[in-house]
Amino acid sequence: xxxxxxxxxxxxxxxxxxxxxxxLWQALTALKPDAQIxxxxxxxVPNPPTLRSFEALFxxxxxxxxxxxxxxxxxxxxxxxxxxxxxxxxxxVRASERARxxxxxALLGLAFVPPVLLLFPLFEAVRALGxxxxxxxxxxxxxxxxxxxxxxxxxxxxxxxPREVLEAAALDGLGPVARxxxxxxxxxxxxxxxxxxxxxxxxxxxxxxxxxxMTRDERKTVTAGVASxxxxxxxxxxxxxxxxxxxLSTLPLVLLVLLFERRIASGLTRGAVKG
Amino acid sequence: MKRVLGPVPLVGLLxxxxxxxxxxxxxxxxxxxxxxxxxxxxxxxxxxxARVAREFxxxxxxxxxxxxxxxxxxDLRENLYTASLLSGDPSFDLVYMDVTWTPKFAQWLVPLEGxxxxxxxxxxxxxxxxxxxxxxxxxxxxxxxxVGLLFYREDLLEAAxxxxxxxxxxxxxxxxxxxxxxxxxxxxxxxxxxxxxxxAYLEVLRxxxxxxxxxxxxxxxxxxxxxxxxxxxxxxxxxxxxxISPPGVTAYKEDESRRLFQxxxxxxxxxxxxxxxxxxxxxxxVAGKVGVLPMVHDPRGTSAGTLGxxxxxVSRFGRQxxxxxxxxxxxxxxxxxxxxxxxxxxxxxxxxxxGDPALLExxxxxxxxxxxxxxxxxxxxxxxxxxASDVLQRHLSAALAGxxxxxxxxxxxxxxxxxxxxxxxAGNRALRPFRDGRFxxxxxxxxxxxxxxxxxxxxxxxxxxxxxxxxxxxxxxARAVALLPWALPTAVMALAWAWIFNDSFGVxxxxxxxxxxxxxxxxxxxSPGSAMxxxxxxxxxxxxxxxxxxxxxxxxxxxxxxxxxARVDGLNAWQRFRRVTLPLLVPSILAAVLxxxxxxxxxxxxxxxMTGGGPGGSTETVSLYAFQTYFRYLDxxxxxxIAVHGLLLPAALAVLLVRLARPRWxxx
Ligand SMILES: OC[C@H]1O[C@H](O)[C@H](O)[C@@H](O)[C@@H]1O
Numbered sequence: 001x002x003x004x005x006x007x008x009x010x011x012x013x014x015x016x017x018x019x020x021x022x023x024l025w026q027a028l029t030a031l032k033p034d035a036q037i038x039x040x041x042x043x044x045v046p047n048p049p050t051l052r053s054f055e056a057l058f059x060x061x062x063x064x065x066x067x068x069x070x071x072x073x074x075x076x077x078x079x080x081x082x083x084x085x086x087x088x089x090x091x092x093v094r095a096s097e098r099a100r101x102x103x104x105x106a107l108l109g110l111a112f113v114p115p116v117l118l119l120f121p122l123f124e125a126v127r128a129l130g131x132x133x134x135x136x137x138x139x140x141x142x143x144x145x146x147x148x149x150x151x152x153x154x155x156x157x158x159x160x161x162p163r164e165v166l167e168a169a170a171l172d173g174l175g176p177v178a179r180x181x182x183x184x185x186x187x188x189x190x191x192x193x194x195x196x197x198x199x200x201x202x203x204x205x206x207x208x209x210x211x212x213x214m215t216r217d218e219r220k221t222v223t224a225g226v227a228s229x230x231x232x233x234x235x236x237x238x239x240x241x242x243x244x245x246x247x248l249s250t251l252p253l254v255l256l257v258l259l260f261e262r263r264i265a266s267g268l269t270r271g272a273v274k275g
Numbered sequence: 276m277k278r279v280l281g282p283v284p285l286v287g288l289l290x291x292x293x294x295x296x297x298x299x300x301x302x303x304x305x306x307x308x309x310x311x312x313x314x315x316x317x318x319x320x321x322x323x324x325a326r327v328a329r330e331f332x333x334x335x336x337x338x339x340x341x342x343x344x345x346x347x348x349x350d351l352r353e354n355l356y357t358a359s360l361l362s363g364d365p366s367f368d369l370v371y372m373d374v375t376w377t378p379k380f381a382q383w384l385v386p387l388e389g390x391x392x393x394x395x396x397x398x399x400x401x402x403x404x405x406x407x408x409x410x411x412x413x414x415x416x417x418x419x420x421x422v423g424l425l426f427y428r429e430d431l432l433e434a435a436x437x438x439x440x441x442x443x444x445x446x447x448x449x450x451x452x453x454x455x456x457x458x459x460x461x462x463x464x465x466x467x468x469x470x471x472x473x474x475a476y477l478e479v480l481r482x483x484x485x486x487x488x489x490x491x492x493x494x495x496x497x498x499x500x501x502x503x504x505x506x507x508x509x510x511x512x513x514x515x516x517x518x519i520s521p522p523g524v525t526a527y528k529e530d531e532s533r534r535l536f537q538x539x540x541x542x543x544x545x546x547x548x549x550x551x552x553x554x555x556x557x558x559x560x561v562a563g564k565v566g567v568l569p570m571v572h573d574p575r576g577t578s579a580g581t582l583g584x585x586x587x588x589v590s591r592f593g594r595q596x597x598x599x600x601x602x603x604x605x606x607x608x609x610x611x612x613x614x615x616x617x618x619x620x621x622x623x624x625x626x627x628x629x630g631d632p633a634l635l636e637x638x639x640x641x642x643x644x645x646x647x648x649x650x651x652x653x654x655x656x657x658x659x660x661x662x663a664s665d666v667l668q669r670h671l672s673a674a675l676a677g678x679x680x681x682x683x684x685x686x687x688x689x690x691x692x693x694x695x696x697x698x699x700x701a702g703n704r705a706l707r708p709f710r711d712g713r714f715x716x717x718x719x720x721x722x723x724x725x726x727x728x729x730x731x732x733x734x735x736x737x738x739x740x741x742x743x744x745x746x747x748x749x750x751x752x753a754r755a756v757a758l759l760p761w762a763l764p765t766a767v768m769a770l771a772w773a774w775i776f777n778d779s780f781g782v783x784x785x786x787x788x789x790x791x792x793x794x795x796x797x798x799x800x801x802s803p804g805s806a807m808x809x810x811x812x813x814x815x816x817x818x819x820x821x822x823x824x825x826x827x828x829x830x831x832x833x834x835x836x837x838x839x840x841a842r843v844d845g846l847n848a849w850q851r852f853r854r855v856t857l858p859l860l861v862p863s864i865l866a867a868v869l870x871x872x873x874x875x876x877x878x879x880x881x882x883x884x885m886t887g888g889g890p891g892g893s894t895e896t897v898s899l900y901a902f903q904t905y906f907r908y909l910d911x912x913x914x915x916x917i918a919v920h921g922l923l924l925p926a927a928l929a930v931l932l933v934r935l936a937r938p939r940w941x942x943x
Binding site: 008011012015016018019020022023025026029037038039040041042060109112113114115116117119120123127132133201204205207208211212213215216217222223224226227239242243245246249250253254256257258261262264265268269 | 343344355358359361362363364366738739742743745747751753754755756757758759760762763764765766767768770771772774775777779780782785816820821824825827828873876877879880883884897898901902905906911914915918922923926929930
């Protein structure tokens with residue numbers, strides 16, 4: 001084979017191995033019997049594979065609760081972010097070109113604020129509201145923080161909806177909110193899906209607020225929960241359980257990416273390339 | 276048309292959640308008459324507390340004591356309690372407190388002087404009780420104490436005719452003559468960057484005649500010769516041909532060092548009294564071979580162990596304060612002290628317990644401990660203790676790792692300690708970050724991390740995009756796989772990377788050794804340069820897909836004809852890329868780079884999880900420092916200024932620059 005064909009092939013193989021490697025390694029570790037986890041030289045393939053680490057994880061930590069909390073918080077925040085984003089976007093598509101550009105750029109600015117900077121005021125606000133350890137403490141900030149993204153994506157989707165359709169609906173007596181819900185959202189379904197998937201991923205992955213606003217174990221979301229798995233000394237870090245936790249908390253995302261790669265890619269580039 | 280879930284049901288959902296409230300959501304009410312109290316303990320203490328709790332519960336039907344397992348380093352448990360109490364969370368009725376926490380935690384605790392009869396308090400070691408007083412109130416009741424000890428292998432010393440050492444020189448000489456590394460090391464101690472390192476240093480410091488902070492005058496003694504000599508001693512232990520401590524000692528906490536000693540692999544061990552019982556347990560290779568000494572000293576100083584110990588505070592937010600007080604009184608009663616100390620070898624807080632036959636039989640060391648306790652060296656009782664300790668830990672660690680000379684390290688520590696003890700007026704506070712060496716170091720770390728990550732991921736991202744742009748079978752799947760790292764949670768994958776870079780069992784070392792790229796394993800996360808490198812690798816893994824994606828979109832936007840025309844013009848592949856594709860990609864690349872720069876600059880998750888900012892503060896980013904200042908040192912003013920100077924201003928500057936540059940890259 002010619003080098004010009006071989007080289008890209010090799011590079012591609014490396015890219016795939018590199019992208020999968022760390023997650024794969026966790027999966028292998030999670031399936032190993034304890035002795036093989038810390039054996040030197042390294043054992044690569046679990047022999048025989050076992051689910052013991054998963055059992056131990058669930059026995060030691062309320063891991064099912066972490067997963068439930070993450071699912072609840074991410075789903076609710078996604079719903080909220082898409083709903084409010086749709087309202088903003090539907091107003092934006094009616095605005096003048098200039099005003100729209102300005103608003104979109106301003107929204108983008110919000111995405112540039114370093115998260116720790118937002119953490120302090122948010123913490124005080126959430127505390128004053130008495131929301132600490134309440135899912136709302138995460139749902140509302142997540143929705144707000146993801147509003148720019150969902151607005152960006154929905155706005156470009158809504159722009160594809162013909163004006164005449166909206167005008168006809170208005171004549172039929174549909175109010176502004178009903179027009180969003182009954183016309184724009186369904187007609188721009190692909191954008192809605194894209195926005196929802198991306199926002200969901202961001203919420204599921206968030207760590208800083210999750211770490212600070214949920215101090216009770218059974219309230220933690222999965223990122224903060226995983227980080228709280230510890231052992232009683234550095235020789236006893238339960239790497240098997242940790243790996244099991246990593247596998248479980250990343251699995252939903254692996255599925256999302258494999259199923260929706262196209263959408264994610266289009267959503268992300270729409271946000272970034274335009275700016 | 277189908278009804279789409281609109282804003283209305285959403286509002287209902289939110290109202291429902293809010294009214295569930297922080298307390299009752301998702302919890303079933305306790306069965307009738309059941310009363311629960313709960314507190315957090317380190318994992319290895321769980322069994323003994325379960326025993327104490329069982330005795331308490333047996334005499335009180337319907338009472339349940341919940342033990343929550345926490346990490347082993349005292350500082351980390353302190354952070355967990357802090358976060359919980361700061362949010363007014365009622366989860367913990369009791370706070371199981373280290374001797375140094377009182378000033379910081381007092382604001383959240385119930386004053387106990389009126390709750391516990393004076394006679395019961397008078398029965399406890401006065402020094403230990405003292406550590407629980409703040410602002411005229413008693414907030415913490417000691418239940419056990421600790422004092423630093425020197426354990427040694429009596430059998431080895433006797434066989435060699437070496438007398439038990441009393442000075443640092445004698446210790447070094449004895450260790451050197453008896454050790455046979457790597458199977459048998461001379462001296463092990465706690466060198467990891469955490470509170471234990473401060474304890475180990477403090478007694479060496481006292482042994483050299485020096486001091487840390489005088490709690491009365493707030494004088495700082497870290498830049499005196501005695502302090503430098505003390506650190507020199509620790510540094511010499513693990514460096515050079517004549518080292519008496521294993522290089523890995525800088526990653527040891529109490530239990531790692533104990534295990535080495537107990538496995539018969541160390542001659543001397545600095546540790547707390549709990550080691551005794553474990554080392555004498557059936558099956559211990561060193562049973563019957565261990566002696567105990569007071570800490571060594573030099574002619575200038577006095578022998579002293581660091582005063583440690585644990586006690587209870589009662590949370591203001593707990594629902595069962597009376598039951599909590601009852602529990603504390605039970606633990607300090609003689610039966611309670613027996614349950615706590617007999618199996619563990621802990622030194623009791625109750626004076627009478629030191630003469631108790633049942634305890635004496637289990638632990639013949641008790642009378643000595645009582646005596647050593649009286650001349651122990653205490654850590655300063657000051658409100659800013661956590662920050663003062665972190666400052667010291669960081670500089671000690673840096674000197675031990677060879678990043679700074681002991682003198683420079685301690686001078687910097689002294690300067691920072693003085694700064695935090697007298698923060699000054701508002702104007703001073705606003706500018707304080709710029710006089711704070713730790714802030715400047717975090718700026719530098721952040722810049723290094725950002726620069727290295729973004730440069731690498733831009734190059735790799737462009738490469739990956741070019742690869743994935745080509746037509747080949749399975750391209751869709753390859754693209755999905757390549758995108759995967761971007762979608763996985765950073766905090767979780769940071770743990771995965773910590774496992775990959777584990778020094779003993781990590782796959783990174785194994786692969787690099789097999790490939791012949793390394794000739795011995797690297798302790799990636801415990802030496803400064805390699806820890807930063809490991810962070811960058813993990814971040815590059817995670818974020819290259821983002822850059823690749825944006826660049827790929829740019830590539831797809833380049834009309835095919837343009838590239839074709841260049842081919843017809845006779846340009847080769849590289850020239851086509853260099854002269855045609857790349858210039859057209861510039862806007863996408865710039866957008867990706869800008870986005871990534873701002874994101875990398877705010878990095879928190881990956882650092883918090885993988886290195887915690889260590890070793891020696893070498894990977895602490897601005898975000899992490901601001902976070903610690905706010906949530907660990909409870910200094911919102913300093914935290915906010917750090918965030919403003921370190922995060923807001925740079926971000927604003929970046930955005931400004933982009934605005935200025937924008938017209939130009941529009942044109943490209
Ligand atoms: O690791 C340091 C800690 O060790 C022991 O637990 C001591 O009792 C405690 O006071 C000290 O802070």
